Amino acid sequence: MSARQPSKPRARRPAAQARPYHHGDLRRVLIDAALQLAAEGAEVSVREAARRAAVSPGAPFRHFPNRDALMAAAAEEAQRRFRVEIEAALSEAPPAGPLARFRAFGLAYLRWAMRNPAHFEIISTGRYFAHGSSAELTRDNAELIALTEGILAEAAEQGLLRSADLKRIQIAGRALVYGFARMNLDGHFPRWGVEEGAIERMAEGVLDLFIAGIAKP
Amino acid sequence: MSARQPSKPRARRPAAQARPYHHGDLRRVLIDAALQLAAEGAEVSVREAARRAAVSPGAPFRHFPNRDALMAAAAEEAQRRFRVEIEAALSEAPPAGPLARFRAFGLAYLRWAMRNPAHFEIISTGRYFAHGSSAELTRDNAELIALTEGILAEAAEQGLLRSADLKRIQIAGRALVYGFARMNLDGHFPRWGVEEGAIERMAEGVLDLFIAGIAKP
DNA sequence: CCGAAATGTAATCGATGATTACATAACGGA
DNA sequence: TCCGTTATGTAATCATCGATTACATTTCGG
Numbered sequence: 001m002s003a004r005q006p007s008k009p010r011a012r013r014p015a016a017q018a019r020p021y022h023h024g025d026l027r028r029v030l031i032d033a034a035l036q037l038a039a040e041g042a043e044v045s046v047r048e049a050a051r052r053a054a055v056s057p058g059a060p061f062r063h064f065p066n067r068d069a070l071m072a073a074a075a076e077e078a079q080r081r082f083r084v085e086i087e088a089a090l091s092e093a094p095p096a097g098p099l100a101r102f103r104a105f106g107l108a109y110l111r112w113a114m115r116n117p118a119h120f121e122i123i124s125t126g127r128y129f130a131h132g133s134s135a136e137l138t139r140d141n142a143e144l145i146a147l148t149e150g151i152l153a154e155a156a157e158q159g160l161l162r163s164a165d166l167k168r169i170q171i172a173g174r175a176l177v178y179g180f181a182r183m184n185l186d187g188h189f190p191r192w193g194v195e196e197g198a199i200e201r202m203a204e205g206v207l208d209l210f211i212a213g214i215a216k217p
Numbered sequence: 218m219s220a221r222q223p224s225k226p227r228a229r230r231p232a233a234q235a236r237p238y239h240h241g242d243l244r245r246v247l248i249d250a251a252l253q254l255a256a257e258g259a260e261v262s263v264r265e266a267a268r269r270a271a272v273s274p275g276a277p278f279r280h281f282p283n284r285d286a287l288m289a290a291a292a293e294e295a296q297r298r299f300r301v302e303i304e305a306a307l308s309e310a311p312p313a314g315p316l317a318r319f320r321a322f323g324l325a326y327l328r329w330a331m332r333n334p335a336h337f338e339i340i341s342t343g344r345y346f347a348h349g350s351s352a353e354l355t356r357d358n359a360e361l362i363a364l365t366e367g368i369l370a371e372a373a374e375q376g377l378l379r380s381a382d383l384k385r386i387q388i389a390g391r392a393l394v395y396g397f398a399r400m401n402l403d404g405h406f407p408r409w410g411v412e413e414g415a416i417e418r419m420a421e422g423v424l425d426l427f428i429a430g431i432a433k434p
Numbered sequence: 435c436c437g438a439a440a441t442g443t444a445a446t447c448g449a450t451g452a453t454t455a456c457a458t459a460a461c462g463g464a
Numbered sequence: 465t466c467c468g469t470t471a472t473g474t475a476a477t478c479a480t481c482g483a484t485t486a487c488a489t490t491t492c493g494g
Contacts, residue, residue: 022441022490047481056443058484063441067482126404163426172393172423178405179396180388187343188395206389209380213430239459239472264450273474275453280472284451 027063027073029053034074038118044128046070068129072137075128078119079140085112086144098155099215103207105148106177110203113181121185124178148174162216169214176210244280244290246270251291255335261345263287285346289354292345295336296357302329303361315372316432320424322365323394327420330398338402341395365391379433386431393427 023029033049042048046067047057064070089108093101113120122128123137132138149170156166163169180203183189192198240246250266259265263284264274281287306325310318330337339345340354349355366387373383380386397420400406409415 026441045481046483057481058444059442061483124403131404163429165422165426168419168422168426171397171419172426174405175396175400175423176389176393177396178400179392179394182399183392183395186341187348188391202385202388205382205385206392209382209385209389210430212380213427217434243472262450263452274450275475276473278452 023053023055023059026053026055026059030060030063030070031074031077034070035078035119038074038122039116041118044071044074068133071122071129072134075122076134076136076140078116079123079137082112082116082119082123083140083144090147097160098151098158099160099211102148102151102155102173103211105151106173106207107204109177110181110207111200114184114199114203117185120181124182145174148177160216161214163214173210173214176206180206240270240272240276243270243272243276247277247280247287248291248294251287252295252336255291255339256333258335261288261291285350288339288346289351292339293351293353293357295333296340296354299329299333299336299340300357300361307364314377315368315375316377316428319365319368319372319390320428322368323390323424324421326394327398327424328417331401331416331420334402337398341399362391377433378431380431390427390431393423397423 030049030053033052034044037044037048046060049070050057050060060070064073086105086108089104090101093104095101152170152173153166155161161169184199189199247266247270250269251261254261254265263277266287267274267277277287281290303322303325306321307318310321312318369387369390370383372378378386401416406416
């Protein structure tokens with residue numbers, strides 16, 4: 001069984017063949033498989049992704065030079081979905097001032113992070129592929145950061161903040177939101193009651209506390 | 218070469234043998250090797266740890282049932298060092314009120330996390346061994362959390378806090394400190410200038426901002 | 435219509451976690 | 465002191481994984 005009959009002159013494109021030799025869009029399917037594996041909490045291996053795409057173990061390397069590249073591509077896709085959701089939430093929210101916008105941003109951020117923990121992990125950790133492996137990811141991330149920091153800068157310009165040290169407030173805001181997301185991700189919330197949604201309500205509370213802490217009385 | 222000469226009656230204990238057949242304290246050496254590998258940013262593999270201990274690839278499995286157990290033991294050791302340093306910092310600090318103690322705690326925490334990033338990662342992430350793999354680690358961690366939350370509870374009892382929602386403040390405090398540590402760990406601080414110590418000073422600033430935000434005016 | 439480029443397959447390699455059978459040292463009771 | 469039980473390390477082996485190479489098949493443009 002070293003090869004299927006080498007000289008079988010079958011009709012080209014045999015109409016409804018089980019699976020054509022060429023896959024169609026293997027690259028995309030591999031990325032989706034990688035994201036799905038991550039979401040299931042499983043190890044993401046190139047072979048397993050290939051297995052899910054019903055393709056040989058070497059096939060993925062036609063589309064990605066190595067495992068890192070596959071992970072980076074998966075991270076880019078996850079990041080894209082992340083951004084879409086956050087920007088949607090921001091555009092839906094009424095422009096009720098910078099601090100309200102910061103709250104809306106933080107809430108959308110945390111909600112997505114808590115509902116897609118494995119994807120958030122891939123995006124934020126930079127431990128799944130070589131650093132700087134994806135310029136797109138780096139750029140997207142920078143834009144998200146600029147977005148938050150811009151919101152807080154706006155608040156400062158409008159004289160809404162108590163402290164004059166804007167940089168410090170920006171870092172603290174990012175650390176608070178990121179830290180909350182990571183605490184959830186890293187299992188620091190002990191199954192907070194059976195009640196689902198308790199964590200999201202706590203996220204709101206923490207955001208409100210932060211805003212009350214930095215806002216001018 | 219199926220076996221070495223089976224019946225070589227060599228002298229018992231050949232005086233000043235290069236390395237005795239038994240290692241002495243292989244378990245400890247393996248844990249140290251694992252921590253050192255992590256600190257070097259390398260993958261921690263059982264084989265590499267064995268290699269550093271100059272021992273066969275199967276030897277570690279006499280001391281740890283599997284890789285997870287080795288990682289868990291390494292995490293316990295790292296956590297022990299972490300606690301020692303934090304408790305030292307707290308006992309050295311004058312008991313100048315709960316908020317000052319919170320500051321001292323947060324600073325010691327962040328300093329250690331920033332100077333031992335790989336070890337902090339192993340401790341905090343729970344992604345390097347099966348969850349609940351180490352009861353000691355879980356207990357130690359719970360005690361550290363209780364320590365911080367106790368400090369803030371004390372502040373609340375003494376009427377030092379602006380908000381009455383203690384739980385919210387405790388979570389926010391933990392999220393802020395943890396988030397700052399993780400941001401550093403996950404490469405969210407773009408090599409903040411050449412100047413070393415800039416991050417630690419920013420850590421102080423963020424802690425002060427938080428305390429100012431929750432303290433009664 | 436045909437040849438070059440793209441894409442998938444098969445075979446193979448080195449490293450790793452893990453298990454098993456075996457060898458050797460250490461320890462403790464008779 | 466001797467001997468056997470136990471602890472500990474070695475050697476050999478396996479399955480899985482990332483990666484590379486040679487080869488097969490399909491697709492597409494001139």
